[in-house]
Amino acid sequence: MIAGLVDAILYYLGAxxxxxxxxxxxxxxxxxxxxxxxxxxxxAATVGAIGGGFYPLLxxxxxxxxxxxxxxxxxxxxxxxxxxxxxxxxxxxxGSHALAQGAHRGRVVLPEPVVVNKLLEDEEKQGR
Amino acid sequence: MTRWSDLKEIIIATAAALxxxxxxxLLASSGLVAAPPPSDNRWLAEKxxxxxxxxxxxxxxxxxxxxxxxxxxxxRGIDTxxxxxxxxxxxxxxxxxxxxxxxxxxxxxxGRGMSVIARTVTRITLVAIPVVAASIALHGHLTPGGGxxxxxxxxxxxLLAIVALGTGFLVNRGWSKGRLLGFRTLGLVIIVFVAIxxxxxxxxxxxxxxxxxNQEKPWSGYGAGYIYSVLGLDILYSGTLLFLNLAEFLxxxxxxxxxxxxxxxxxxxLYKGGDVE
Numbered sequence: 001m002i003a004g005l006v007d008a009i010l011y012y013l014g015a016x017x018x019x020x021x022x023x024x025x026x027x028x029x030x031x032x033x034x035x036x037x038x039x040x041x042x043x044a045a046t047v048g049a050i051g052g053g054f055y056p057l058l059x060x061x062x063x064x065x066x067x068x069x070x071x072x073x074x075x076x077x078x079x080x081x082x083x084x085x086x087x088x089x090x091x092x093x094x095g096s097h098a099l100a101q102g103a104h105r106g107r108v109v110l111p112e113p114v115v116v117n118k119l120l121e122d123e124e125k126q127g128r
Numbered sequence: 129m130t131r132w133s134d135l136k137e138i139i140i141a142t143a144a145a146l147x148x149x150x151x152x153x154l155l156a157s158s159g160l161v162a163a164p165p166p167s168d169n170r171w172l173a174e175k176x177x178x179x180x181x182x183x184x185x186x187x188x189x190x191x192x193x194x195x196x197x198x199x200x201x202x203x204r205g206i207d208t209x210x211x212x213x214x215x216x217x218x219x220x221x222x223x224x225x226x227x228x229x230x231x232x233x234x235x236x237x238x239g240r241g242m243s244v245i246a247r248t249v250t251r252i253t254l255v256a257i258p259v260v261a262a263s264i265a266l267h268g269h270l271t272p273g274g275g276x277x278x279x280x281x282x283x284x285x286x287l288l289a290i291v292a293l294g295t296g297f298l299v300n301r302g303w304s305k306g307r308l309l310g311f312r313t314l315g316l317v318i319i320v321f322v323a324i325x326x327x328x329x330x331x332x333x334x335x336x337x338x339x340x341x342n343q344e345k346p347w348s349g350y351g352a353g354y355i356y357s358v359l360g361l362d363i364l365y366s367g368t369l370l371f372l373n374l375a376e377f378l379x380x381x382x383x384x385x386x387x388x389x390x391x392x393x394x395x396x397x398l399y400k401g402g403d404v405e
Contacts, residue, residue, distance in 0.1 A: 030141070087256065094249040098292075101243055 007066040014066075017059030024051025038109040042096050049092035057085035176203075187346050191354035192269040192366035200274065201372045205340030209323055212376060216316060219383040223305075226390050229397055237394060239294020250292035257285035265377035269366040275376025282377070283384030295392040298385075308386040315379025322371045326350050342367040 024047055031044025061081035064074045103109045104119060111117065169177065180190045180198040190198035200208050241247055265278025289297050323340045330337030330350040337350040344351035352367035 026145075087253065090249055090252060094246050097245050098242060101246075 007068075010062045011066045014059035014062030017055045017062070021052050021054075021056030021059065024048070024055065028052055037112060038103055039100060039111050042100055046093065046096045049095075050089065053092065054085050054089050057081045057088065061085070186343065189343060190366065190369070191343050191364070192369050194269055194271060194274075196272065197269050197274050197366075197369055197373070201340070201369050202342040202367075205323070205342070205372075208372075209319060209340060212316065212319060212379060215380065215383060216312070219312070219387055222387045223390060226393065226398060229393065229400070235299075237294075237296040237299045237397070239296035239394070241294035241297070242292045246292045250288050254285055254289055257288070258282055261285070261377075261381070265373055266370075268373035269369040270364070275373040276380050278373075278377045279380025279384065282381035283388065286381075286385040287388045290388055290392040295389065295394065298389060303385070303389065305386065305389070308382045308389070311382035312379050312386065315375045315377075315382065318375035319372060319379070322368050322375065326352060326368070340368070342369065 028044045028048030028051065031047060032041055035041045035044055058081070061078040064070070064077040064081060067074045070077070104111075105123065110120075168174075176195050176199060179185065179188045180195050181193045182189050190202040192198045192202070242250075261278045261282035263278075264273035264281055265275050268274035268278065286298060286303075326341040327337045327339055327350075330348065333350070335348065335350060337348050341348065341350065342352060343354065354364060354367050356363045356365050
């Protein structure tokens with residue numbers, strides 16, 4: 001009874017996460033298309049990486065846990081999905097951060113419109 | 129931009145998405161995309177699939193459930209040894225470009241690397257990547273993977289360290305040109321040793337065995353065995369495959385790391401050596 005309840009909760013939570021992931025991916029795609037400059041688009045890309053990658057992987061792991069027909073394999077699938085989700089959550093923001101930092105430090109793109117740019121002031125003070 | 133053009137774009141995007149879904153449904157239902165696998169394999173694939181791990185027909189088996197590794201290190205083992213030596217010479221060629229740079233003993237290299245955020249996460253992933261690499265290499269005879277793949281994954285870790293933490297991170301911890309070359313050569317020496325071990329045993333026994341021979345053949349009864357029993361557990365090590373995979377892992381990870389390290393040397397080092405003008 002309890003096991004069935006846990007399974008049901010895991011399954012529907014997983015399905016909901018998968019659905020959220022799909023929706024967020026669409027939103028990220030629209031953002032990539034519609035945002036004006038590099039830094040804003042980076043925001044959309046991160047929505048795609050975390051919302052469209054992290055959440056569906058979590059959901060996939062949860063759904064896999066309920067698939068008892070797979071035997072022990074479901075544990076492997078869930079474990080791999082959760083581990084991948086963890087590392088995605090760790091590395092995706094760093095990727096966008098490195099891109100933004102590289103673009104800013106190399107003066108490839110400057111944020112625009114901009115009210116105040118403390119990073120630029122700091123970098124010019126340090127003479128980079 | 130007016131409201132109307134926004135609406136138009138949304139309608140176009142939705143229509144395109146719906147068209148994509150309809151087309152993929154059509155393709156999938158007509159069996160064009162998800163074509164069922166053919167009921168019969170081609171004769172060569174069938175040979176490999178039925179022979180590599182067939183304990184009932186040990187005449188041509190490789191004692192490994194992983195068909196690709198069996199082909200690479202058993203059926204066409206000499207070819208792979210040759211490939212490994214080609215890789216060795218490719219790295220030597222890369223080193224030739226910076227041959228005049230001689231690192232002094234105990235020399236430190238300054239390197240800023242990237243920001244604190246990137247450095248912190250790189251330090252975390254630096255632990256995880258070698259673990260994955262080792263598991264790929266050690267399970268090369270059981271699951272897809274092997275020495276080259278594991279070594280390439282390992283080299284990703286060192287590349288990350290070089291980019292995010294600076295070349296000095298590795299160099300100042302003793303990852304010198306000489307040591308990496310040593311590990312690489314050690315890997316190659318192990319490969320050569322394993323390749324000639326079985327023939328030498330055969331010669332000493334007065335019989336005959338092939339180079340890179342793995343399992344016993346009916347006409348050449350020398351092999352490296354395939355089961356190691358310890359503490360009541362039977363561990364499948366697939367004869368020479370495990371050792372060759374490990375040696376290849378050593379050679380490839382050290383070789384690629386060396387190439388990345390040389391590429392990541394600061395420019396002034398290369399100026400001093402006279403390689404760059």
